Each structure stands twice: as C-alpha cells, then as structure tokens.
Amino acid sequence: MSRPKIRMADHSIDARRLLCPMPVIRLQGAVSKAISGETIEIVCTDPGTRSDIPAWCRVHQHEIVDQREIEDEFRFIVLKS
Numbered sequence: 001m002s003r004p005k006i007r008m009a010d011h012s013i014d015a016r017r018l019l020c021p022m023p024v025i026r027l028q029g030a031v032s033k034a035i036s037g038e039t040i041e042i043v044c045t046d047p048g049t050r051s052d053i054p055a056w057c058r059v060h061q062h063e064i065v066d067q068r069e070i071e072d073e074f075r076f077i078v079l080k081s
Contacts, residue, residue: 009041009077010034016045016073023049024056027078031062034080039065044074053078 011030015023023044030040042053050069053076057064066077 010038011040013040013042015042015049018044019046020048020052024052027053027056031060031078031080036080038080040078040080042076042078044076045072047074049074049076 011034013023013026013030015026018026023042023046027040027042030042034040042049044053053074054064054067057078061081063079063081064076065079066075068075
C-alpha cells in the first residue's frame with residue numbers, strides 16, 4: 001500500500017528543539033500573518049505537540065490537513081480558516 005503524497009505548505013516553521021509552549025506560540029504567530037486558505041507546516045520534536053497543536057487548532061477553528069510522525073519529529077500542516 002502506498003503512502004499519500006506529502007502536501008507542500010505555503011509557510012514553514014522549524015520548531016525542533018523547542019519545548020511547550022513555544023511550538024504553539026510560533027504556530028499562532030505564523031497563522032496570524034497568513035491569509036485564509038493558506039497552509040502552515042510546523043515540524044516539532046516536543047512529543048507534547050501531538051496533543052497541543054490539534055487542541056489549539058480545534059479551539060481556533062483551523063484544520064490539520066496532514067499530520068505525520070517520522071522518527072522523533074512531528075509534522076503538521078495547518079489550514080488557516
């Protein structure tokens with residue numbers, strides 16, 4: 001079975017080696033600068049982001065269009081509402 005293609009994002013954040021709450025704060029800053037319909041990729045190493053980023057997106061009504069875990073990195077692509 002083949003894996004779906006990785007979607008390219010309009011904006012990118014490298015949040016590796018940052019601990020809570022910094023990945024979410026960086027994502028919030030990028031989303032505030034993006035326009036509706038744009039996507040933001042964030043790559044993190046903090047395991048807490050597996051729950052923090054989806055929770056933040058639910059509260060602020062943004063959609064996670066792709067989420068992957070590769071080795072010790074967590075990758076999210078968020079669609080700004």
